[in-house]
Amino acid sequence: MIGETYQFDKSNDGMQYAFASIGPQGVIVKFVMYTWMYDNVYNLGFGDFEQGQVDDAVVSNNEDLVKIMNTIASTLYAFTEHYPGSKVFIEPVDRKRSNLYHHIFRRRIEEIQPLFIVKGLTADGWKDYLPSNRYLAFELERRNNK
Amino acid sequence: MKKPIIHQYPDGSKAELTDENIVAFDAATQATYHALRATEGKAILTNKYYQSLKTIIKHDWMKELQAEQPAMPMNILVAKVVERLPHFIPGDKIVELTKFVVGEWEKHEVEREVGLVK
Numbered sequence: 001m002i003g004e005t006y007q008f009d010k011s012n013d014g015m016q017y018a019f020a021s022i023g024p025q026g027v028i029v030k031f032v033m034y035t036w037m038y039d040n041v042y043n044l045g046f047g048d049f050e051q052g053q054v055d056d057a058v059v060s061n062n063e064d065l066v067k068i069m070n071t072i073a074s075t076l077y078a079f080t081e082h083y084p085g086s087k088v089f090i091e092p093v094d095r096k097r098s099n100l101y102h103h104i105f106r107r108r109i110e111e112i113q114p115l116f117i118v119k120g121l122t123a124d125g126w127k128d129y130l131p132s133n134r135y136l137a138f139e140l141e142r143r144n145n146k
Numbered sequence: 147m148k149k150p151i152i153h154q155y156p157d158g159s160k161a162e163l164t165d166e167n168i169v170a171f172d173a174a175t176q177a178t179y180h181a182l183r184a185t186e187g188k189a190i191l192t193n194k195y196y197q198s199l200k201t202i203i204k205h206d207w208m209k210e211l212q213a214e215q216p217a218m219p220m221n222i223l224v225a226k227v228v229e230r231l232p233h234f235i236p237g238d239k240i241v242e243l244t245k246f247v248v249g250e251w252e253k254h255e256v257e258r259e260v261g262l263v264k
Binding site for chain 1: 149150151152153154155156163173174175177178179181182184185186187189190191192193194195197198199201202205206209210230231232
């Protein structure tokens, strides 16, 4: 169960997603993009969409963080449905987001792991995810038929 | 005619959005629709994307190559890394990533010479 999400739009190639965050700061268009990196690995990028650009360092404080993260998780399902066999690379942009992502994985790993194979990147390469460890980045691969 | 954009509701149901029917949707949906149309078919390459490529290069690709051949000559290592980069990376970023690889290779060589790594 992902929890409460925003409705979102999906580009017809399945690589880009947009949704509207609604809160005290008004309506903010959020953009999620999956960009090819190498082999079958795609980078998950996320930010505010303004004047044709995506700002992935902005903090918009629209008091809907959980709903936003849930919506990003929904796009992950949509993307991996569109591109079976793909792996999604997720790297936090700063320390604060690293703490947030680690917190989300730790809290929700029992829901995530039946659906996705989760790995963490360390200074020594990729390792199977363990909640007690810190990682530089994460990689998710949808399990077959899930 | 442009292909429709898929609108997904929180319950998983879907609708097709087109230039013809988008005016019937609320302002927020119109905004997200136009954002996607504005970037259609374009890869959005942010600084964070390049940072992620550097992370992968340093902690995955170079580790693999150095394990395969610890004393791999720099020109070979650079060539092997650059050939794996996405075809749409612009020239200035290929130069930046190449400099990054050379810098990391030099650090690795120093560490190897003093016995910190194999």
